[in-house]
Amino acid sequence: MDQLIIDLAAILAAATPLIFATMGETISERAGVVNLSLDGSMLLAAMIGFAVALTTGSLLVGFAAAAMTGAFVALILGGLSLSLGQSQTAVGFVLALLCTDLSSFLGSRYVRVPGPAVAHSPIPILSEIPLIGPLFFNHDPLIYTSFVLVPLIWWFLFRTRAGLVLRALGDRPQTAHARGVPVVRLRYLYLIIGGALIGIAGAAYSLDLKQGWSYRHTFGTGWIALAIVIFGGWQPWRVAIGCYLFAALQMLASRSQSVIPGLPTQVFQVAPFVLMIIVLALVNLLSSPNTARHITRLPVRLRRPAEQIVAWLSTPAPTALGQPFERP
Amino acid sequence: MSSEPRRSAGPQRGLIFGGVALLGALLFTSLVLLSSSVNPLEAYRLIFLGSFSSPIRMSDMVMLGAPLILCSAGLTLTFAAGLYNLGIEGQMIIGAVAAMLPLRLLSDLPVPLLWLLAFACGAAGGAAWALLAGGLRIGLRVNEIFAGLGLNFLASGIALYLVLGPWRRVGQASSSGTQPLPTDVWLPTLDKLRLAPAAPIIALLALALIWFAVTRTRWGLELRAVGMNPQAAGRMGIPATRRLAESFAACGAMAGLAGTIQVLGVFHQLIPSISSGIGLLALLVVLLVRANPVWVLPVAAAFAIFTVGSLQMPLALGADSSIAGVLQGAIVLFALLGRGLSMRK
Numbered sequence: 001m002d003q004l005i006i007d008l009a010a011i012l013a014a015a016t017p018l019i020f021a022t023m024g025e026t027i028s029e030r031a032g033v034v035n036l037s038l039d040g041s042m043l044l045a046a047m048i049g050f051a052v053a054l055t056t057g058s059l060l061v062g063f064a065a066a067a068m069t070g071a072f073v074a075l076i077l078g079g080l081s082l083s084l085g086q087s088q089t090a091v092g093f094v095l096a097l098l099c100t101d102l103s104s105f106l107g108s109r110y111v112r113v114p115g116p117a118v119a120h121s122p123i124p125i126l127s128e129i130p131l132i133g134p135l136f137f138n139h140d141p142l143i144y145t146s147f148v149l150v151p152l153i154w155w156f157l158f159r160t161r162a163g164l165v166l167r168a169l170g171d172r173p174q175t176a177h178a179r180g181v182p183v184v185r186l187r188y189l190y191l192i193i194g195g196a197l198i199g200i201a202g203a204a205y206s207l208d209l210k211q212g213w214s215y216r217h218t219f220g221t222g223w224i225a226l227a228i229v230i231f232g233g234w235q236p237w238r239v240a241i242g243c244y245l246f247a248a249l250q251m252l253a254s255r256s257q258s259v260i261p262g263l264p265t266q267v268f269q270v271a272p273f274v275l276m277i278i279v280l281a282l283v284n285l286l287s288s289p290n291t292a293r294h295i296t297r298l299p300v301r302l303r304r305p306a307e308q309i310v311a312w313l314s315t316p317a318p319t320a321l322g323q324p325f326e327r328p
Numbered sequence: 329m330s331s332e333p334r335r336s337a338g339p340q341r342g343l344i345f346g347g348v349a350l351l352g353a354l355l356f357t358s359l360v361l362l363s364s365s366v367n368p369l370e371a372y373r374l375i376f377l378g379s380f381s382s383p384i385r386m387s388d389m390v391m392l393g394a395p396l397i398l399c400s401a402g403l404t405l406t407f408a409a410g411l412y413n414l415g416i417e418g419q420m421i422i423g424a425v426a427a428m429l430p431l432r433l434l435s436d437l438p439v440p441l442l443w444l445l446a447f448a449c450g451a452a453g454g455a456a457w458a459l460l461a462g463g464l465r466i467g468l469r470v471n472e473i474f475a476g477l478g479l480n481f482l483a484s485g486i487a488l489y490l491v492l493g494p495w496r497r498v499g500q501a502s503s504s505g506t507q508p509l510p511t512d513v514w515l516p517t518l519d520k521l522r523l524a525p526a527a528p529i530i531a532l533l534a535l536a537l538i539w540f541a542v543t544r545t546r547w548g549l550e551l552r553a554v555g556m557n558p559q560a561a562g563r564m565g566i567p568a569t570r571r572l573a574e575s576f577a578a579c580g581a582m583a584g585l586a587g588t589i590q591v592l593g594v595f596h597q598l599i600p601s602i603s604s605g606i607g608l609l610a611l612l613v614v615l616l617v618r619a620n621p622v623w624v625l626p627v628a629a630a631f632a633i634f635t636v637g638s639l640q641m642p643l644a645l646g647a648d649s650s651i652a653g654v655l656q657g658a659i660v661l662f663a664l665l666g667r668g669l670s671m672r673k
Contacts, residue, residue, distance in 0.1 A: 036473075080661075084668025089412050089473065090615050091664055097608060098657030104650035106364060223477050230474060270485030277478040281468040 007251065009135050012143065015247035017042075017204035019146040021225040022232070022239045023153050024197030028074070030157060030234055031190035032170035032320045033081070036092025037073050038198055039222025040099030045069040045202030047107035050213045053203075054115040062116070063203050070199020071192045073099060078188045081324070088322050100216065110213045117211040118142050142208050149197075154236040166190055170318030173325045183325050201225075227276045233283070233315030249275070287314030345666035352665070353658035360654055366647045374644060375652060378637030385636060387523030391594055392606070393632035394527035395420070395586035399610030400617070400624045401535045402582025408542060408619035409575040410555035415461045415476025416583050417607035418483030419454040423584025424591045424602045425487060426453025431509060431591070432495070439513055447530075447588050454584020455577040457483065462576030466569055488600045495598060505599040515593040524593040531589075532625075534582060539621040551575055552619065583607060609635070615660050631656055 021042060028035045035041070045066040053062025073095055081088040118140045127137040136147065157163040165186065168176040173183045206213050228246060232239030249271060285291065287310065295306050358368040379389040399416055406413040413419075427450035430442060437445070461479055464470040488503065495506040515524035542548035553561040554571045562568045590602050609631060617623035638652035 076661075080664055080668055084665065085671060086664045086668045091661070093412070093414070093611065094615060094657055094660045094664065097612065098654065098661060101650040101653030101657060102360065105360065105648045105654055108364075108648040220481070227474050227478065230471070270482050273478040273481040273485075277464065277470065277475060280470045280474065281464060284469045 005131065005134050009138060011244060011247045011251055012135070012147075013139055014209065014251065015243040016143050016146045017201040017209060018221065018225055018228065018243040018246065019149060019201075019240060020197050020204055021201035021222065022228050022243055023149055023236065024070070024194035024201065025225060025229045026153065026194075026232075026234055026236060026239055027157075027166070027197070028191050028194030029229060029321055030170045030318055031166050031187050031194075032173060032318055032323065032325070033078070033187055033191045034088045034092060034322050035074060035077060035191065035194060035198065036089055036226065037077055037095035037099060038092075038226055039220070040096035040103070041070050041073040041195065041198050042202035042205075042222045042225075043103040043216065044073065044099040045199035046206040047103040047110065047202075047213050049199070049203035050115055050206035051107065051110050053207055054110065054113065057116065059116055059118060059207060062207055063200060066199040066203035066207075067196040068199065070195040070197070070202065072195070074191045074195025074198070075188070077195075078191045082184050082187055082191075085324055096222070104215050107213055107215075112212060112214055115212055116207065118208040140208065142204055150236050150240040157236065167318070170320055173320050173323075177325075177327065187325070224273075224276075227273075227280070230317070231276055231279055231283075233313075234318065235315055238315075283313050286310050287316070345670050346663065349662035349666040350659060352662040353655060356658045356662070357651065357655045361647075361651065364647060366645055366651075370645055371641065371647065371651065374640050375634050375637045375655065378640050379633045381640075383521055387518070387521040388639075389632050389636040390523050390528050391589075392636055393629055394531040394593075395589050395606050396610055396613065396628045396632055397528075397531040397535055397624060398582045398586040398589070399607050400613040400628050401531075401538045401621055402579035403610055403614035404538060404542060404617065404619050404621045404624065405551065405575040406579045407614050408548070408552045408555050409572055410558070411465075411572065411575065412473050412611075413458070413461070413476060413576065413579055414473050414611065415458065415479045416579065416610060417603045417605070418476070418480035419457045419580040419583035420587040420590070420603040420607050421480075421483040421487050422457040423450040423454035423580075423587030424598060425483075425490065425587075426450050426456075426584065427588040427591050428490075428495070428506075428598050431513060435510070435513075442513055443515070443592065446592060447585060450584040450588030450591075451581040452584065454580040454582070454587060456580070458576040458580025458583070459573065462573050465576075466572055484600060484603075487598060487602060491598060491600055503600060505595065505597040508597045509591075511596075513592070514596050515589075517593075522594075524589075527589045527593045530585060534585065535621060535624055538578075538582075542619065542621055547571075547574075555619070609656065612656055612660050616663055 021038060025035055025038060048069045049062045049066030052065035053059050056062070077088070077091050077095055080086045080091040120140050122139075123137040123144075127133040129137070137144075155163075157167060165176065165181055168181065169183055169187055169190070177183050224246060225243075228242040229239055232242045253271070291310060295303060295310065298306055354372075361368045361371050379385050399420065403413060403416060427446040429449055430437075430445035434442065434445065457479060461472055461475045464475040465472040491506050492503060496502070497505070497507045515526050517524045542551070550561065550566045551571050551574075553564070553566055554568045558568045558572075561571075586606065587602060590604070590606075591598060595602065610628070613624065613627050613631060616627050634652040634655055638649045641647045641649045641651060
């Protein structure tokens with residue numbers, strides 16, 4: 001039981017960078033812009049955040065530098081796609097590779113240099129509560145922030161007027177424009193805020209989880225974060241669940257090596273990726289008109305729960321996601 | 329996530345913007361070099377001319393260029409169809425794995441037949457892996473970018489499993505690679521060099537074939553029509569779904585051939601990182617040349633020159649060789665910038 005609590009707490013901690021990255025991407029995609037540079041952006045921010053924290057001796061300045069890096073990459077993506085009409089996919093992909101190589105080149109002198117890291121700080125009194133204490137209140141400030149971030153983003157998106165406008169940018173940009181919303185300017189704003197969160201995700205690796213910098217430090221997780229946002233149907237809670245599931249699977253992967261000797265460990269390492277594809281395919285299958293027709297043939301008693309399950313699973317992408325906005 | 333089918337404004341203007349983009353990229357890369365206190369002139373001498381400094385370097389450059397041309401040529405097909413085939417790395421890996429099958433199972437066959445089988449299996453393996461992404465995209469509407477990325481990770485998992493498991497080296501399992509192939513099935517090389525002439529020959533033949541298919545056949549025309557507007561193409565009687573699947577399969581086959589070259593001509597074994605990032609580099613190439621195979625040869629050659637040239641950076645200048653990637657990425661980014669500026673009304 002104690003071991004289970006320790007493991008669960010470790011999963012919550014391990015998912016922290018993913019939470020920041022996916023929440024940033026969710027905001028950006030809800031506003032209609034795919035930030036495909038995520039993986040490279042995170043790496044560059046991890047490197048710069050670490051280098052700045054090391055030279056200034058201040059973690060806060062390091063995190064700020066990382067956030068600014070992510071925001072700056074997002075700004076370039078915005079300039080080329082929102083203002084100059086280039087494909088978001090193309091620009092994002094190039095930025096992902098470019099930032100990765102930039103982080104390798106500029107960061108070569110910081111490889112495996114010991115540096116500052118966020119200190120473990122259990123919250124007094126709260127951390128003494130059985131079960132809940134060690135699970136939620138025995139971490140560091142960054143992890144606590146990630147716990148607050150998910151409900152905060154949800155509240156902003158679905159309970160505030162600004163959040164309503166944000167969702168309109170992704171779903172009905174023409175309508176938003178007709179009602180006097182500055183579509184392009186606001187898309188820039190949320191793209192940049194999302195980029196800043198992605199930058200913090202990078203620093204969460206180099207200044208907290210992995211404590212230091214090495215080549216391609218986070219390699220792969222940025223791409224996973226992009227898949228998790230789709231997996232979560234652009235709903236903050238479900239995206240967060242996706243992050244924790246992924247962290248749990250990765251822990252299982254590292255454990256299984258000793259637990260099940262006959263099984264090749266690679267199975268567990270690639271399982272999350274395969275699972276992601278299957279879920280994406282399943283969600284699309286369930287939301288197709290064919291499925292709706294099959295459901296109407298079900299006995300009445302099963303129809304309602306089936307419809308609810310399908311409705312819960314199939315959350316459509318923002319209608320105008322990735323589309324350029326042209327003034328009518 | 330559609331590619332913009334708008335045409336750029338005339339070849340002259342395109343060349344001017346291309347030149348400006350190159351200058352911008354060089355300026356940006358120089359700033360990066362200066363910030364790491366590396367002399368840009370010294371660095372550029374290595375990046376541009378390092379590949380020509382010795383016959384060995386030149387042969388390395390050709391052996392990188394060949395699979396790069398194959399992948400880029402294949403990607404012009406998917407690009408023409410309006411697809412971003414990010415799964416090309418995985419298609420290369422599975423191609424390499426498939427090429428290993430006849431080499432391991434039928435090693436008694438005469439060597440030329442074995443080569444033929446290896447290339448055929450490699451192409452088939454790459455095509456099958458690409459069709460998997462294509463099926464997910466066409467049948468289940470899973471975005472090909474994410475399907476491709478997931479399948480990349482899966483493919484490298486499979487390669488790693490084979491290297492450490494069933495195909496491990498006799499005696500000890502090592503993640504560095506499988507038992508090397510017997511030397512008589514290695515693609516023959518020029519005297520004392522690593523250059524296997526078969527590799528560039530296959531690459532150029534494939535490139536010519538794809539150039540012909542895209543620009544000189546009805547099939548290529550239909551493919552581009554599907555890329556611009558699948559619905560409209562369908563209404564005109566073009567089997568859009570079929571063309572999409574064909575472009576995936578053809579691109580995967582090219583990647584599979586590239587993977588086979590990596591096995592037969594470069595590494596002579598299966599290694600986990602058999603694709604060496606060549607697929608990703610090819611994606612950069614195709615973002616520059618778009619659906620125009622004519623430019624694949626010069627751009628892929630230039631990128632191969634940069635990559636091999638910069639390999640000497642750590643020894644000669646104490647700087648990381650990833651600067652080649654910075655330059656390549658910056659060129660594409662500035663080209664996109666130039667295209668955007670030139671399309672402005």
